[in-house]
Every structure is written in C-alpha cells, then in structure tokens.
Amino acid sequence: MSTEQKKGHVVAFAFPFGSHPTPLLHLVQRLAAAAPGVNFSYFNTAESNQKVLPTADLKSYDNIKAYDVEDGAPKGYVFSGNPLERIELFVKSTPDNFRRRLEEVVGETGLKASCLLTDAFLWFSVDMAAELGIPWVAFWTAGPAPISLHMYTDVIHSRLGQNGAAQNQDQTLDFLPGLSAIHASDLPHELLHLDQPFSRLLYDMSLALPRATAVVLNSFAGIDPDVETDLKSKLKKILNVGPSPPPPGIDQDGCLSWLSSHAAASIAYISFGTMLTPPPPELLALAEALEEKQIPYLWSFRDDSKRQLLQRFFEKTESVGKVVEWAPQTRILAHPSVGVFVTHCGWNSVVESIMGGVPMICRPFFGDQMINRRRVQDVWWIGVGVEGGVFTKSGMMTALDVVMSGGEGKKMRENIGRLRECASRAVAENGSSTENFESLVDIVTSSSHQE
Structure with missing residues (x-):
C-alpha cells in the first residue's frame, strides 16, 4: 500500500533521554504491524535517533518514518557534564521544536496528523492535539506507582511540608491509596522540588494527564491493583499493554x-x-x-x-x-x-x-x-x-x-x-493487555477516519 493510499497519520513524540525513546518506538512498531493502513511518524532528537534506530529494523515497516527534531543546544555548545543540562535545554526548546518539525513533515508529505502518541513527559502535546482537533494518547514508560505519585504531588507537598521529605525520611505515604509502603526517602527529587525546568515539566504533566484520551502503560493488570483502581478514577482511560515484548536482539557476544x-x-x-x-x-x-x-x-x-x-x-x-x-x-x-x-x-x-x-x-x-x-x-x-x-x-x-x-x-x-x-x-489471547492493545489500535485507527 503506498503512502498516498494509507489512511491516517499517527505522530509519535519521544522524550530523548534514558530508556524513554526505545519503548515508545517498540510501541509504534507494534501499532504499525497491527494497523498497516496507517502512517506512523517517530520524532526524536538526532543524537537519540542515532542510538535507537540502528537496532530497530524499521526497513521491515513501510508505514513508519523517523524524523529528527532540534535538541535545544546552540551550535557549538560545550556541555558542562551535568546530565540535567541536556534535559533542561531540550525542555526549553519544546514545544516549538516539535511543532516546527511537524509542520515541515505535513508540508512535505501532505499527511495531516490524525493522532498524537507521545511520551507522557511531553505534556504540551495535549494542547497541540486540541488545536489540531485530534486525540492525545500519552505513553507512560514506568509503572503504576510512580505515575500515581505524580498525580498526588500537591497532596504530598501539603502533607510533608517544604523539605519535609528530608526531615522525615522514614515517614510512609499511608495517606495515599495503595502507596503506604513508599517512604518519603524514596521520592524522586524532582517530585519534591518544583523549582527546576524538568521538575515543572513533570508537575505540568500531572495536571495534563486527566485530559488525555488514553494513558498507556508498559505494565499489566494486577501488579498494583489498589494503585490501578485509584488511577482509573482520575484518568479517562488507562491501558496496560505490557509486558511488551521487545524485538529480539542479536546475541553478538554469545x-x-x-x-x-x-x-x-x-x-x-x-x-x-x-x-x-x-x-x-x-x-x-x-x-x-x-x-x-x-x-x-x-x-x-x-x-x-x-x-x-x-x-x-x-x-x-x-x-x-x-x-x-x-x-x-x-x-x-x-x-x-x-x-x-x-x-x-x-x-x-x-x-x-x-x-x-x-x-x-x-x-x-x-x-x-x-x-x-x-x-x-x-x-x-x-x-x-x-x-x-x-x-x-x-x-x-x-x-x-x-x-x-x-x-x-x-x-x-x-x-x-x-x-x-x-x-x-494479561498477554494471552483474551488477556487484559491484549484487549487493551486492541483498544489502543481502535483509538489510533478510528482517529484516522476523521480526516
């Protein structure tokens, strides 16, 4: 099927750090195989694409194309070695870097975006999707407990107080559903201190997620039942689609x-x-x-x-x-x-x-x-x-x-x-993750019919 004959254009935005880009690309590959009549575009920084794409075997898919977006670092910029520096420069360049590149791709291909499928960190996608009149599907690459903690950021701050986690390391979060085993000392710095660009991004994400058409997790029903039940009351649709099998890697070293x-x-x-x-x-x-x-x-x-x-x-x-x-x-x-x-x-x-x-x-x-x-x-x-x-x-x-x-x-x-x-x-023929993945395919493909 040629590009012109395909219906729909699902646009995936990656968060280009750590382990984030690879699971999103694997999800895009699963969806592309399940919906061969839909085009998929994968947007990531050039540096991250150079690491992720060589092992992805995209040649096997005629409906996936990868594109580079700007990483926010000025030309010739010398990094200090602080790992957060790259993240903060990238965050400051969003959403304009994604918006510009998407406009270029739409102009080149003539394919309007029919669905935004993005890393949940890229919360601005909800506004971009609303402007385009298309669904936003957020992909959370971690488990249910961390996303729930982000949803309770304000409650945690009010209970622990400013710098409360530092003073009460052993205090447990028994005031949150399903999270009583978590100690204050377990909480990530960025959840407790909102004065950095990356911390603000995660806080803004927690405010945006209830507006997502669906939130997809690489997890499975039953791993954290109380947390999952609570999340369902806060988000429109939770889709556990894991454990997602990654494409088989080459065992080059025996x-x-x-x-x-x-x-x-x-x-x-x-x-x-x-x-x-x-x-x-x-x-x-x-x-x-x-x-x-x-x-x-x-x-x-x-x-x-x-x-x-x-x-x-x-x-x-x-x-x-x-x-x-x-x-x-x-x-x-x-x-x-x-x-x-x-x-x-x-x-x-x-x-x-x-x-x-x-x-x-x-x-x-x-x-x-x-x-x-x-x-x-x-x-x-x-x-x-x-x-x-x-x-x-x-x-x-x-x-x-x-x-x-x-x-x-x-x-x-x-x-x-x-x-x-x-x-x-969960991943068996009639399992919950299998059915959730089918629901995700429906969201992606039904949005393509609105063109």
Missing part, C-alpha cells in the same frame, strides 16, 4: 551459549541500564563481593571510562565471568542459569526480571528507581535493596546469600512466579 554451560540459577547477571554506572568505590565493592563468594557472573558493562578500574578483577575472574558491552537482556533473564539480577531497578528491567522469574538485588539511583526498589522489596517480595542504599562488600555478600541460597530466595522465586503468571495471563 551470552546465551555461555549461560548454557552453567548450572541452573547459578549466575549473577549485572546491568545498570544505559544512563550511568555506579561510582568507583561501589564498583570495587561489588567486584570484591563476587570474587569472595566465587559467584559466576555475566556483566553488561559499557562505561569505558571506568573499565580500567575493574580490569584486574575481570582478568582474575575470566574463568567464571563474562563481560560484554551489550547483552540481549530479555533473553538472558529468561535463561534458567540466571539466579539473580543486580540492577538499577529501572521499570523495563523490573518487568523483564519478572517475566524471566529472576529475583533482584537493587541499587537504585534516581527517578522512579527508588520507588520500584520499594515495590520489589516490601510489596512484591521478589528481591532486596542493597544495605544502606549503596554497594559495600559485606552488604553485597549478604544480599547474594539471601537471594541465591536459603529459604528467602526460594520464597522470592515463588512470589515472582505468581507475578509472572499474572503477566502471562
């Missing part, structure tokens, strides 16, 4: 065959996502604990600036360990040899660990990761946080003992097995 040469539940898989690596003292403590416990490990390690720090450890343990720059994580976590996942507790990693049936040792750093760690440890009982919140040799050895051996680890595997069954039911 991770799976290496795993197959090991006993069941014997390997520690270690990965901290794409954004950061723990500081040097923590990396050394983690390495020392693995060496002392003589635990075989598979480590996805991509920070060249810190590789020298661990080079001696990698060489000493090369008979029991494997280090790669990139790993097919979903397939690794589904492998029977993996006994524990040492993780930053990003949402995608948590869901993939649940689907693989692997308990976690969590060392969160920022954003929703502390909230996810609290759910993993104190609500679902499918893992532990590291003692004191940072890696120490003794704390890591204790965590490995708890998860890899004894009754607690066995109980975690039973709990994670129940959650995995819940997720599997």
